[in-house]
Amino acid sequence: MDNLTRLKSAVRQGVRPIEVAGASGSVQAYLLSQVRADIAHPCLVVLPSQEEASAFFRDLDFFLATQSHRLAPEKSDLFLFPCYDISPLTGLSPPKELISQRIEAMYALSSLDNPVIIASLEALQTRLPPKEMLLASVDLVAIDEEIDRDNFIRSLDALGYFRTSLVEERGDFSVRGGVIDLYPPLYELPVRIEFWGDTVESIRLFDPRSQRSGTELGELTVLPACEVILSTSAVKRARSMGRLPGDITKRERFQGQEAWLSHFYSHLDTIFEYLPKEGLVCVIESGGFASRAREVLDRLQREAARLRDEAMEEGKPFPQVEELLVTSELLEQSIDRYRRIDFVNLPVAPAVRSAGLAVDFSGVLRESMEHDLTDVYPKRESIAVLAKRLMAWLEQGCQIMLICRTEQQAGRLKEILLNYHIQVNDILPEWTDPKKRKGLFICLGYLSRGFRLLETGLVVITEDEIFGEKIGRKKRYESDGKQAIPWTGFSQLKAGDLVVHKEHGIGRFEGLTKREVENRIRDFVIIAYAHNDRLYIPADKIHILQKYVGVDEENPQIDTLGGKSWAMAKKKAKKAIERIAKDLVKLYAMRKLLKGFAFSKPDTYYREFEASFEHEETPDQSKVIDEVLTDMESERPMDRLICGDVGFGKTEVAMRAAFKAVADGKQVGILVPTTVLAEQHYRTLSKRFSSYPVRVAVLSRFSSRTCQTRIGKDRYRHRDP
Secondary structure: HHOOOOOHHHHHHHOOOOOEEOOHHHHHHHHHHHHHHHHHOEEEEOEEEEEEEEHHHHHHHHHHHOOOHHHHHHHHOEEEEOOOOOOOOOOOOOOOOHHHHHHHHHHHHHHOOOOEEEEEHHOOOOOOOOOHHHHOOOOEEOOOEEEEEEHHHHHHHOOOEEEEEOOOOEEEEEOOOOHHHHEOOOOOOOOOEEEEEEEEEEEEOOOOOOOOEEEEEEEEEOOOOOOOOOOOOHHHHHHHHOOOOHHHHOOOOOHHHHHHHHHHOOOOHHHHHHHHOOOEEEEEEEHHHHHHHHHHHHHHHHHHHHHHHHHHHOOOOOOOOOOOEEOHHHHHHHHHHEEEEEEEEOOOOOOOOOOOEEEEEOEEEOOOOHHHHOOOOOOOOOOOHHHHHHHHHHOOOEEEEEEEOOOHHHHHHHHHHOOOOOOOOOEEEEOOOHHHHEEEEEEEEEOOEEEEEOOEEEEEEEEHHHOOOOOOOOOOOOOOOOOOOOOOHHHHEEEEOOEOOOOOOOEEEEEEEEEEEEEEEEEEEEEEHHEEEEEEEEHHHHEEEOOEEEEEOOOOOOOOOOOOOHHHHHHHHHHHHHHHHHHHHHHHHHHOOOOOOOOOOOOOOHHEEEEEOEEOOOOHHHHHHHHHHHHHHHOOOOOOOOOOOOOHHHHHHHHHHHHHHHHHOOOOOOOOOHHHHHHHHHHHHHHHOOOOOOOOOOOOOOOOOOHHHHHHOOOOOOOOO
């Protein structure tokens, strides 16, 4: 019997405790996904730090294929229970998204059949709202159900939802006649409830950007949006406990309220009050669990003492924190009540091991395929070595899964392998049980690293281990104001700077202010126009502004609110653009008559070169690269201008084109405006082309006359200048 089968059998039989040695990282996530079906009860996975918990969550999410679970909460089975990223004791509340994740996890542990909750040690060492209070606050709304609409709105206020005119963020809600929009936990998108009187007529998800309705739901589970639920009893208790940072008599929320839980509730629970007694606890790296728990508790206590002293000096109220923290002793006692699986690096000697089962994977597991592909990574000269290994593994009857983040990268890899006469059976949209699929497959998704399980013949390799690690890049969302000023960009504006409003034209930025609108304090941007007019723009509408960029240093004339000058300026600009367009049409009609060199189509070497790019291509970048290649394959001379923000991949577009030109026996010249930029590009290109027989040289005023002459004479030779 192989180790995985033994582990699954022990979990199914309820053996306690179980010790798993010789596995770490993504392998632990894989093993847990394999025994998942045998658990049948809620499972709590504890990791040493929040960073490790987040990484484990991503790996397990890949193996459980639950990427879209939030659109169907009844199918949810994987949740992250994060610790606070900023201490509420500082007087600041954590982000709404983080609070929603915590509430989702608490609800899942106590209400769903067999969820998996991933948590860090620190997340377990702060107490939570009472389980009975949270569950009593959960509301279920169904189509055709009759609901007192006014009471429902009041309950949303008590549950921590923030009333606004437009629902865009987690925890928001709005009321427009017979329509209530809200953005509750559990759902990836906000929800729109339409009433006919007091009867629920429809429940739909909607896009927060376009505000358009989409998928219809039969029912809606409304969870609290905050850990402080302002019930009548909670408000009464808080008032009796002393001074608070906010006016609780008006049921007003205040920043950092999560630190005041003991003022609102008569008792607090730990996460283990939410976990049923039949549940399972998995402790990752359990060897140093007790010492790490004491370190975390000591840090939290020292931070609380420091913040208490600061509050006393400033005369500010400070919460009672004694009941908020969970001691390391109580934590260990709570975990010992449950069935558990301990993942350890080294197996414990039988003489000191308590009764149970120990499974050691160290002899049958190869972690991180990077070590099996040393000739490929990090040099990345060619994937010939990988191809040789793949053919050997296929002959041995292994099941091989290559993991790629995008369909584009998967297509490249499939094409590259085909040139080595290796056929990919299929490109899978998500992870499936490899035992049912022998052969070579490419699977879409993200995994931190690969592994090889010798007993079952499973080989998992990530694209980072093949082509090198990708450097993350935040996605940029499309909007009408592509050059709009981000909210954080206002810190770079000074009073008096010129800005351009989409409808009202050029004005002068005067700063930020707070104003009360509909009994709510909101932030506004002040723009001054001619005749001392002022325009107040809500902070959530700043995408309609752009910073003014003139063609000269002279200050332009400020526009008048409601005037015609801005409309006339746009009209003149439109006519000027039309004239330029006509001239360009004539110019390009002449260019069509000329013939240039038609480059060959991309080959295997080019595909390997582009696959080794250390970033994920943005959609616009991929589009431009394809267009440039199409231009190069045409006999028509290319004349293309590529614009983009700093750091978003224009140089890579040039390097792809340069590689194609050099591969076809042509020289490439790159002209830059400064010597510093010339040196930077020289280093970038030298690094990027280091694995290929391509000579890169730099010419600038820093180059000696002798060096410049030698480069000119040797431009057809492949040796260093």
